[in-house]
Amino acid sequence: MKNQLQIALIPLKYKLVTGSILLSFFLIISCDRPVCESDNDIFNTYDPNTKIYKDELVKQLKLVDNDQLRYWLKSYDDNDGIESIYFYIQGDNLCAILHLTMIHWDKLERVREKKGGDRRGAEFTKLTFDIYQDSLKTEFIYKNYDSLID
Numbered sequence: 001m002k003n004q005l006q007i008a009l010i011p012l013k014y015k016l017v018t019g020s021i022l023l024s025f026f027l028i029i030s031c032d033r034p035v036c037e038s039d040n041d042i043f044n045t046y047d048p049n050t051k052i053y054k055d056e057l058v059k060q061l062k063l064v065d066n067d068q069l070r071y072w073l074k075s076y077d078d079n080d081g082i083e084s085i086y087f088y089i090q091g092d093n094l095c096a097i098l099h100l101t102m103i104h105w106d107k108l109e110r111v112r113e114k115k116g117g118d119r120r121g122a123e124f125t126k127l128t129f130d131i132y133q134d135s136l137k138t139e140f141i142y143k144n145y146d147s148l149i150d
Contacts, residue, residue, distance in 0.1 A: 032121065033070070033072040033088055033090065033121070033123065034090065036090050036095035037095060038095040038096060040056065040060070040095075040096070042056040043056065043057075043095070043096050043097075048086060048096070048097040048098070048099045049084075049099045051136075051137055051138055054099065054133075054138035054139070054140070055133070055138050057089075057096055057098065057140075058131055058133060058138060060094050060096065061094075061131075064091065064092035064093070064094050065091075065092050068091040068092035069089060069090070069091040069092065069094065069127075070089070070090050070091050070123060070125075071087045071088065071089055071098070071123065071124045071125075071127040071145075072087060072088040072090075072121060072122065072123050072124070073085065073086075073087060073111070073116060073119050073120055073121065073122050073124065074086040074087055074088050074097060074120070075116055075120065076111065076112070076115040076116030076117075078115075082101065083101075083102045083112065084099055084100055084101050084102055085100045085102060085108075085111065085116065085142070086098065086099055086100070087100060087124070087127065098129075098140060099140060100129055100140050100141070100142045101139050101140065101141050101142070102142050103141055103142070104142070106144065107144065107145065108142070119148070119150065122148055122149060122150045123148070123149040124145045124147075124148055124149075125145060125146045125147045125148075125149065126145055126146040126147075127144075127145045128143040128144050128145065129141055129142050129143050130143060
């Protein structure tokens with residue numbers, strides 16, 4: 001009787017293991033940002049920290065519904081003491097990289113401490129920033145965000 005019970009439980013055991021593996025895979029995949037490809041020549045040609053790229057991003061941001069935008073942490077950068085964070089920005093037909101200059105680190109102290117390492121790929125909701133633009137440069141300056149989805 002014991003052997004029959006063990007034999008009967010074997011398929012159930014494999015179903016549970018297979019189900020757990022599939023669920024884990026689904027959860028990992030569902031947390032990633034959606035794949036997007038830009039058809040914007042400027043975004044595809046220039047570096048995100050160049051003025052031409054940033055000017056184009058300002059132009060595109062004026063055309064989109066901000067409520068449709070989503071942001072994922074791409075990387076941290078420290079260029080001669082000027083710290084910045086790069087975010088993937090997507091939504092409403094926009095697919096680009098946002099280069100944020102960091103003047104303060106409110107709510108992002110851990111990102112700064114870890115140089116983005118343990119939050120890379122995390123989604124930030126309702127990311128807000130100021131835009132400073134003149135003939136010499138365009139800058140996006142971090143203000144705040146609502147929550148972090150890790």
